[in-house]
Amino acid sequence: MGGFSIYATFRAFEGKFYEAAPYLSPFYSPLIDPHHHWLPLWFSPAMLILAFPLGFRATCYYYRKALYRAFLLDPPACAVGESPHRNYRGEAKFPFILQNAHRYFLYAAVVFLCFLWYDAFRAFWFPGPDKTLHFGIGLGSLVLLVNIVLLSLYLFSCHSLRHLIGGKMDCFSCTTFNLKRHGAWKKASFLNERHMLFAWASLISVGFADFYVRMVSSGIIKDLRIL
Amino acid sequence: MTNQTKYETHEHDVLIIGAGGAGLRAAIEALAAGARVAVVSKSLLGKAHTVMAEGGIAAAMANVDKADSWKTHFRDTMRGGKLVNNWRMAQLHAQESPERVRELEQWGALFDRTSDGDILQRAFGGHTFKRLCHVGDRTGLEMIRTLQDRGVQLGIDVFMECTVIRLLTDGNRVVGAFGYWREQGRFVVLKAKAVVMATGGIGKAWPVTSNSWECTGDGMALAYEAGADLLDMEFVQFHPTGMVWPPGVQGLLVTEAVRGEGGILRNKLGERFMEKYDPKRMELSTRDLVARSIYTEVKEGRGSEHGGAFLDISHKPPEYVKQKLPSMYHQFKELADVDITKGPMEVGPTCHYMMGGIRVDAETTAASLPGLFAAGESAAGLHGANRLGGNSLSDLVVFGRRAGLEASAFAAKSPAGGIDSGQIAEAEHDMLAPFERGDGENPYTVHRDLQNVMQNLVGIFRTEEDLTTALAELEKLKQRATRLRVEGSRLFNPGWHLARDLKCMLIVSEAVARSALARKESRGAHSRIDCPNPDEQWGKQNNVISREGDRMKLRQIPVKEMPDELRELVADDK
Amino acid sequence: MADAILEVFRGNQEVGGAKQYTVPITPGMVVLDALHYIQAHLEPDLAVRWNCKAGKCGSCSAEVNGKPRLTCKTRMDALPTDKPITVYPMKSFPVIKDLVTDVSWNYRVNRKIPPFTPKPGTDWKMYQEDMDRVQEFRKCIECFLCQNVCHVVRDHHKKEEFGGPRFFVRVASLEMHPLDNVSRAKLLKDELGIGYCNITKCCTEVCPEEIKITDNAIIPLKERVVDEFYDPIMKLVRKIRGAPKAG
Known part of the structure; x- marks a missing residue:
């Protein structure tokens, strides 16, 4: 987790090696003002973009647990002595009351997810010599595809989504529409049980996807073309 | 009269002893009737033995089998009880239980549902139709939680961890109780215009039992000591399926719902032995018969490794088993290392339920002493010689409600009685004596010996010789119980608590042995090897135990005659 | 041996x-x-x-x-x-x-919770798909291990301001009851202090009934509290629709 933060910060500030056609790093998608027409030169567009997925993760019910335990030691583990502080307010007061905004980061994440699906789709269309696009599969295409699938699973297993999609209903059987939402809620619940797994898997995959694009883009490695 | 300053004293209209299903239901009704109510409980609220009830609550709601009606339920109950039941209780029970179940639902209980949105009902031993409303295999928990929440909502006064050691009488009227707080060992006087006994059973007099520690027959013993009649004390139900291995959990209940959901009993040769004993109803025969069948199989050398039979539900899909029998699944997995979705359970009979108890009037639940009422397992009459599964939870709510209603009505028209400080002083003296003895027996040792006497001599199969020996042994144990010694202080002292409970168990055990010795026949849960058949004459009478000075007196009363239209309902030819 | x-x-x-x-x-x-x-x-x-x-x-x-x-x-x-x-x-x-x-604190907290209050004129039809979720909460045997392990109670001693996992489970069983007609969101936020819970899941780890306390009771309740108090869009939607309670 800590390692990822350092890498992501470095990459966000680096502001280059984010594109290796047809691949686009998930850190830099969607491409915002890549030529710095209006963004100041020192400001990498990734900084704009990363705020949202990072916010989504930071307010995620799973990461909250992990962060409180690992960084704040509140509590460090179950049933071990923890130094009591009289001012403990949990998530009832600032700053952690902001965690309640999780669903807004979810809405933003849905938008980003659409861009990333588009990028993943694009990653299967390689520019030919005649400037037209041809279907193809490179290792990078697969990396981006796996990444977006894992990100989607992470998003669809979100606790807030599970609530909004149906969990907030008290009576599933009362109307046919509610019954449909019950179906959706059941699926979200199924995924939700694996939220932690998807959280880590997608974190690793997104980091790796960016790393892969950076390596290709900077010419350190060459993309392996499969088809 | 009483010295008001010496003891903590509380005054209520209705005092309810016991916070299980019957006690809480009585409290709710009495509160609704406007009475000031106190509930006394030996343990914390919501921990009563009712939570152990698993299979369901029997009520002829006809949600699954449309043909069901109170009449069939009545017939099943009477025939299950071998016709020595109090017919009027059985009738009221069958007629009122559906309404009591609906009421639970309206207070927030969540039963499993049919696809039509009604309460789902399952098959159970001795019931003609699918009749048991249930919540997986934790129906009792659902019920106690519902009643507990309802009581809390109505503002019930619960005296938790408080044990009643004596009923206080004014003349022959019950006017309160004397007890102590388990926590500090302090005594407390509970004055009341009416007292409801809802203290449950006596399973702890046997070593192999499904009952919790509280089931020490307190209510029966207290009522007996105060002068009330006990009825049908020979009828002790041995549930056919308790765990037999490992030793620590021996007796722990394996719900009848396992058989209700299709579980099959086999012996070590793989034979489905119920074919021999009851080919028609097989595993879903009445409990007395299944228990005896397993016992016989084991005795004749066809038992399992640890002296039981095999109960198998693994032919059902694992997910279904886990959904319908979740606590059984966990119980075996965690305590016996057996996965019941893959292999059979080892089961054997375990002491489960007391059909007998305080003799009450059917309509009012009034005991033979004015001011005393009783409901649930501590009362007798509904179940006759054998109780059907699921009829206990319905018993609790049907007669718990009636007890609350009648007790509050009695309280409303009665003046407060006088408290006799002599009775209190006597009880206090007896209670504290074990601390003062420099030398004496450990209550745990006497308890263990009592359990062995009851298991070996007053078990599933009985003989005149065994019962006579048992009475002699009980006499010795009673003597030993007067010489108990308790160590430590009065603060939460389990040894001291047991010394007190032991006295109740000894009284009730003697009542069981005396009644069993008298009934020279086999009927329902009472099986005499020396008199293996039912006897027509005994079929017409009930045993009644009462106190005469320091002696226990046994007499017979005729079984109440049924009206003709009910007699037709229970006739053989149907 | x-x-x-x-x-x-x-x-x-x-x-x-x-x-x-x-x-x-x-x-x-x-x-x-x-x-x-x-x-x-x-x-x-x-x-x-x-x-x-x-x-x-x-x-x-x-x-x-x-x-x-x-x-x-x-x-x-x-x-x-x-x-x-x-x-x-x-x-x-x-x-x-x-x-x-002395576990009496738990019984005191319990008394703060408004009981099951059915919708007027209900026909008492309920379906298993609504039961499943709530029946999980009803499995609770009140062993109070979750209350004991929760660091808000155990280490921060917030017994006066905080209800504890057991009672979030109980509130969840009432809030998600298909026929219940009362909202306990304000109670959760103000009196039971659900915001004190920082979802570190020790309660779920110790639950002998394997109730997924955090994921299935506390987090959904936190989301309901967000609906009611922290989500301006939801507030607006409620205002427009004039509905007092979701569901």
Whole structure:
């Protein structure tokens, strides 16, 4: 987790090696003002973009647990002595009351997810010599595809989504529409049980996807073309 | 009269002893009737033995089998009880239980549902139709939680961890109780215009039992000591399926719902032995018969490794088993290392339920002493010689409600009685004596010996010789119980608590042995090897135990005659 | 048979300490069996709360080798025997004597919760798809292990402002009851202090009934509190639709 933060910060500030056609790093998608027409030169567009997925993760019910335990030691583990502080307010007061905004980061994440699906789709269309696009599969295409699938699973297993999609209903059987939402809620619940797994898997995959694009883009490695 | 300053004293209209299903239901009704109510409980609220009830609550709601009606339920109950039941209780029970179940639902209980949105009902031993409303295999928990929440909502006064050691009488009227707080060992006087006994059973007099520690027959013993009649004390139900291995959990209940959901009993040769004993109803025969069948199989050398039979539900899909029998699944997995979705359970009979108890009037639940009422397992009459599964939870709510209603009505028209400080002083003296003895027996040792006497001599199969020996042994144990010694202080002292409970168990055990010795026949849960058949004459009478000075007196009363239209309902030819 | 050494807390709130007992191990023995052995053979006044010894009543909670457990479901053969097995009372509640603690706080919290209040004129039809979710919460046996392990109670001592996992589970069972007609969101936020919970999941880890307390009760309730108090869009939607309560 800590390692990822350092890498992501470095990459966000680096502001280059984010594109290796047809691949686009998930850190830099969607491409915002890549030529710095209006963004100041020192400001990498990734900084704009990363705020949202990072916010989504930071307010995620799973990461909250992990962060409180690992960084704040509140509590460090179950049933071990923890130094009591009289001012403990949990998530009832600032700053952690902001965690309640999780669903807004979810809405933003849905938008980003659409861009990333588009990028993943694009990653299967390689520019030919005649400037037209041809279907193809490179290792990078697969990396981006796996990444977006894992990100989607992470998003669809979100606790807030599970609530909004149906969990907030008290009576599933009362109307046919509610019954449909019950179906959706059941699926979200199924995924939700694996939220932690998807959280880590997608974190690793997104980091790796960016790393892969950076390596290709900077010419350190060459993309392996499969088809 | 009483010295008001010496003891903590509380005054209520209705005092309810016991916070299980019957006690809480009585409290709710009495509160609704406007009475000031106190509930006394030996343990914390919501921990009563009712939570152990698993299979369901029997009520002829006809949600699954449309043909069901109170009449069939009545017939099943009477025939299950071998016709020595109090017919009027059985009738009221069958007629009122559906309404009591609906009421639970309206207070927030969540039963499993049919696809039509009604309460789902399952098959159970001795019931003609699918009749048991249930919540997986934790129906009792659902019920106690519902009643507990309802009581809390109505503002019930619960005296938790408080044990009643004596009923206080004014003349022959019950006017309160004397007890102590388990926590500090302090005594407390509970004055009341009416007292409801809802203290449950006596399973702890046997070593192999499904009952919790509280089931020490307190209510029966207290009522007996105060002068009330006990009825049908020979009828002790041995549930056919308790765990037999490992030793620590021996007796722990394996719900009848396992058989209700299709579980099959086999012996070590793989034979489905119920074919021999009851080919028609097989595993879903009445409990007395299944228990005896397993016992016989084991005795004749066809038992399992640890002296039981095999109960198998693994032919059902694992997910279904886990959904319908979740606590059984966990119980075996965690305590016996057996996965019941893959292999059979080892089961054997375990002491489960007391059909007998305080003799009450059917309509009012009034005991033979004015001011005393009783409901649930501590009362007798509904179940006759054998109780059907699921009829206990319905018993609790049907007669718990009636007890609350009648007790509050009695309280409303009665003046407060006088408290006799002599009775209190006597009880206090007896209670504290074990601390003062420099030398004496450990209550745990006497308890263990009592359990062995009851298991070996007053078990599933009985003989005149065994019962006579048992009475002699009980006499010795009673003597030993007067010489108990308790160590430590009065603060939460389990040894001291047991010394007190032991006295109740000894009284009730003697009542069981005396009644069993008298009934020279086999009927329902009472099986005499020396008199293996039912006897027509005994079929017409009930045993009644009462106190005469320091002696226990046994007499017979005729079984109440049924009206003709009910007699037709229970006739053989149907 | 081998012996085990149990180190059991003896004493009360003011004075007390650990005492060691040697207990012979029998097959399938649980910690509560060992405590019973001590009572019957060594020290009859050892105070232990228990009822069913079958994991159904939730009375025998204690801390075995530092872990909050039901002693009736803790197998001796699952514990290391090379060192003494420690058995201590639940830390979050005042000790009365030995392993018995004063859990009355829980009963006081429970009284704050408005009871099940059905919709007027209901026909009492309910369907299993609505039951499943709520029945999970109704499995609770009130062992109070979750209350005991929760660091908000255990370490931060917020008993006055906080309800604890057990009562979030209870509120969840009422809030998600298909026929209930009352919102307890304000109660959750203000009186039961659900915001104090930082979802670190210890309650879920200790639950002997395996109720997914955090994921299925607390987080959905937190989301409902967000609906009601922290989400401007939801507030707006409610205003437009004029609906007092979702669902």
